[in-house]
Amino acid sequence: MTDNEDIQGQTGEEIRMPDITYKPGYNKLDSFNWLKDLPDNQEVSDIVEIRFKNTRKGYFRNVNGLRLEIGDVVAVEASPGHDIGRVSMVGHLIDEQLKKLKTLPSADDLKKVYRKAKAVDIQKWEEAKKLETPSMLRSRKISEELKLNMKIGDVEYQGDKTKAIFYYIADERVDFRQLIKVLADEFRVRIEMRQIGARQEAGRIGGIGSCGRELCCSTHITNFISVTTTHAKYQELSLNPQKLAGQCSKLKCCLNFELDCYVDAQRSFPPKEVPLEALDCTAWFQKMEIHKGLYWYSTDSHSTANLIALPVQRVREIQTLNRKGIKVDRLKLVDESWESAPVSQDLLKNNSLTRFDPPDNKSKRPANPHKRKNRRFNEKRDK
Numbered sequence: 001m002t003d004n005e006d007i008q009g010q011t012g013e014e015i016r017m018p019d020i021t022y023k024p025g026y027n028k029l030d031s032f033n034w035l036k037d038l039p040d041n042q043e044v045s046d047i048v049e050i051r052f053k054n055t056r057k058g059y060f061r062n063v064n065g066l067r068l069e070i071g072d073v074v075a076v077e078a079s080p081g082h083d084i085g086r087v088s089m090v091g092h093l094i095d096e097q098l099k100k101l102k103t104l105p106s107a108d109d110l111k112k113v114y115r116k117a118k119a120v121d122i123q124k125w126e127e128a129k130k131l132e133t134p135s136m137l138r139s140r141k142i143s144e145e146l147k148l149n150m151k152i153g154d155v156e157y158q159g160d161k162t163k164a165i166f167y168y169i170a171d172e173r174v175d176f177r178q179l180i181k182v183l184a185d186e187f188r189v190r191i192e193m194r195q196i197g198a199r200q201e202a203g204r205i206g207g208i209g210s211c212g213r214e215l216c217c218s219t220h221i222t223n224f225i226s227v228t229t230t231h232a233k234y235q236e237l238s239l240n241p242q243k244l245a246g247q248c249s250k251l252k253c254c255l256n257f258e259l260d261c262y263v264d265a266q267r268s269f270p271p272k273e274v275p276l277e278a279l280d281c282t283a284w285f286q287k288m289e290i291h292k293g294l295y296w297y298s299t300d301s302h303s304t305a306n307l308i309a310l311p312v313q314r315v316r317e318i319q320t321l322n323r324k325g326i327k328v329d330r331l332k333l334v335d336e337s338w339e340s341a342p343v344s345q346d347l348l349k350n351n352s353l354t355r356f357d358p359p360d361n362k363s364k365r366p367a368n369p370h371k372r373k374n375r376r377f378n379e380k381r382d383k
Contacts, residue, residue, distance in 0.1 A: 031049070031088060031089050031093070031097065033070070033089060033090075033091065033093050034093070035091060035092045035093045035096075036091060036093075044090075044091055044092065045091075045092075045094050045095060046061055046062045046063070046065075047059055047060070047061055047062070047094050047098070047107075047110065048060055048061075048062050048068055048087055048089065048090050048094065048113065049087070049088045049089035049090070049094060049097060050074065050076055050085040050086065050087060050088065050113075051085055051086050051087075051088035052083065052085045052086075052156070053129075053156045054154070054156075054203070054204045054218075055200070055203055055204060055218075055222075056156070057088065058076075058085075058111075059094070059097075059098070059105065059110055060076050060077070060110055060111050060112060060113045061107065061110045061111070061112050061113065062113045063112050063113070064112075064113065064114075064115070066113065066115070066116060068087050068090055068113070068116075069087065069090065070087055070088060070089065070090060071086060071087065072086065072087045072116060073085070073086055073116065073117040073121075073122060073125075074086075074087060074113050074114070074115065074116055074117055075113075075114045075115050075116075075117050075118075075121050075159065076111060076112070076113050076114060077111035077112045077113075077114060078111070078158055078159075078160075078163070080162060080163070080190070081158060081160040081162040081163065082114060082158075082159060082160055083158050083159045083160070084117055084121055084122070084125040084159025084160075085159070121159065121160075124159065124160060124161060125159045127161065128157035128158065128159060128160075128161045129157065131157055131161070131187075132154075132155045132156065132157055133155075135155045135157075135164065135187060136152055136153075136154065136155040136166075138186065139152050139155065139166060139183060140152050142179065142182055142183065142186065143179060146178060146179055146182070148174055148175075148176060148179060149170060149171065149172065149174065150168045150169070150170040150174045150176070151168060151169050151170070152166055152167070152168045153167050153168060153169060153196070153201040153204065153205060154166075154167040154201070154204050154205065155167070157189070161189065162189060162190060163189055163190040163191075163192065164183075164187060164189045164190070164191060164192070165192045165194055166183070166191065166192070166193050166194065167194050167195075167196050167200075167201070167204065168193060168194075168195060168196070169195065169196060169197065169198060169201050170195065176193055179193075180193065197224070198248040198249060198250055199217055199224045199248050199250055199253070200217075200224070201248065202215060202217050202218070202246065202247050202248035203215065203217035203218045203221070204218070205218075206218040207247050209246065209247070209252075210243075210246075211254075215246070215247065216253055216254060217248075217253060221253060224253065225253070225256055227250070227251040227252070227253060227255050227256060228251070229244075229251070231251070231255040231256060231259050232244055232251075232255060234259060234262050234263055234266070235255070235258065235259065235262045235290075236287060236288060236289075236290060237255075262290055265290050265291065266290060268312075269288075269290075269312055270312065270315050270316045270319050271319070272285040272288065272295065273285065274319055274322075275301075276297060276310075276315065276318045276319070276322065276328075276331060277318075277322045277327045277328070278318075278327055278328050278329070278330060278331050279327050279328070279329055279330075280330070281299045281331075282299070283297035283298065283299055283308060283331055284297060284298055284299075284300070284301040285297055286298050286304050286307060293311055293312045293313075294309050294310065294311060294312070295309070295310050295311075295312065295315050296308070296309050296310075297310060297331070308331055308332060310331060310332065314331075314332075314333065318331065
């Protein structure tokens with residue numbers, strides 16, 4: 001079945017297929033099938049992974065033995081009716097994906113794949129998706145009229161338009177029994193309320209982070225790991241909530257990405273709470289540069305004035321002598337070679353931002369000598 005193909009419906013009218021082109025890598029939480037090039041030496045499981053709107057996925061049984069490939073639009077079993085989704089994973093990788101689940105579902109508990117979606121199914125699916133935004137805006141007004149302390153962030157219609165899932169966030173328990181009655185009368189579908197967290201809401205809505213890239217929660221993060229201010233302290237980041245918080249008003253998930261690297265680097269570092277004793281002064285720790293292996297000390301415990309940078313090895317030597325009751329002559333050695341380490345240079349430092357702009361012919365046009373003479377003549381005449 002090709003894209004935008006005209007198909008004759010059961011009633012005789014002409015149905016035009018919508019654009020259902022599947023582009024791997026352009027969809028949220030796509031799974032890379034790293035086992036697709038392996039030879040099929042074992043029997044392939046009949047379980048397939050179906051992706052729905054945003055981050056919702058599910059596992060279904062291909063009981064009819066359909067030849068399914070990644071990107072196929074299929075009709076699957078739902079309660080009630082049927083739903084429309086895309087095949088996101090087939091083959092041997094399904095077994096590896098199921099091992100990640102805490103509880104392995106039995107084959108009897110999995111719902112079935114009915115068929116590949118027909119033109120009528122896809123047309124109804126597209127109509128259902130067009131109702132999601134107006135339904136979300138209307139449901140927000142209804143919840144405000146009922147004075148419910150909740151926010152409806154997204155609406156997802158089932159493929160056959162018989163059920164709608166309303167995703168909401170709330171700080172406390174909400175009694176939405178009256179809301180369900182009003183929504184059912186308003187939209188004439190079965191209503192399901194599903195509570196999500198602030199991170200899940202940001203992943204469903206999407207957006208651009210402060211780094212200029214698409215939010216990680218909407219592209220590749222599947223399990224949200226708790227983030228605390230301890231993660232920022234290990235990385236010597238400023239505890240500024242405006243910089244550490246993401247669009248969900250929670251600490252950024254990317255604080256976990258480099259945490260292990262910083263923790264491993266600090267395992268061999270000497271303790272920073274111990275002050276350094278010298279004959280002329282006592283130095284207290286102020287900050288560190290982990291990947292450079294530098295500790296910064298100050299002679300005043302309450303101020304960052306007169307900072308002294310010491311390599312980790314030198315700090316370890318001073319602490320060893322202090323534990324023996326020996327004070328060093330001076331904190332900083334004269335022949336320390338770490339100061340002469342090469343500093344990374346900016347490769348685009350001497351490049352101009354306008355180097356690719358077309359030349360301005362007006363500015364390079366030679367001056368007219370006759371105009372210069374006339375200007376001089378007018379100046380003399382005025383005098």
